[in-house]
Amino acid sequence: MKAAIYQGNQRFSVEEVPDPLPGPGQVQIDISYAGVCGTDVHGFQHDKVPPGTIMGHEISGVISILGDGVTRWKKGDRIVGGGGTHPKGMLSPAFTMPRLDFRKDGFTIPQPQGYAEKYVMEEWAPLPTPDNVTDLEAALCEPAANSMRTVRRSGMKPGDFVAIYGAGPIGLFCLQIAKASGARKVFVVEPTPIRAKAAAKLGADEIIDPTTLYRDSTRSREATARTSFWSVPPLLRRFNRRCIPCGVTDEWCSSRCPRIR
């Protein structure tokens, strides 16, 4: 099969490699689509992934080979590549570590993943794709589920005012989920014009460019953006509103905020 292999120093090469074959209790998947996760982007940007890695965990596809003893799938079943329930004792570090910061810590992937034509998974790992969901849509399941969990854990209720910092892929999902969950108004704070435009298209009620909030020519855009972030919790407290940062690293967030992890 063909695979995009990370070579280190922000380089990928597309190479022919042997097809991964399923062992007992595993399935081989013909990949239809593979999303590019922020985790993979960070691994690439900060060169934190070992050379030789085949990344990509946001996939959809079709079961192509069953390993010995597999009972829950048949050849041709359409799947989303993840979200299945871990058997007891097999929880991933993402569930057990208090905080996993891929940007600083990097990550290793023991087996080839989705930037390839085929992917082998444990049979418990994938979920079935419903008939009314296309393979292209199904590849967005992981980031959509991530965003859904973020909005749920924020404790947002219908009628609430919501502020979303950052209109990247996850922020844009959170915007749509907050709107669909009955947010009264969603403010999106985003300095990049192309992302701000996407937020407007997806229903943001107001878009705020943080670099214009506290104009100070002696500060960099980054420093200004940080100042505006830190100023939000005390501001909200003044109006007796809650601030619940979601998906924010420690360096960006005041320790006085309740934290969603």
Ligand SMILES: [Zn+2]
């Ligand atoms: Zn992901």
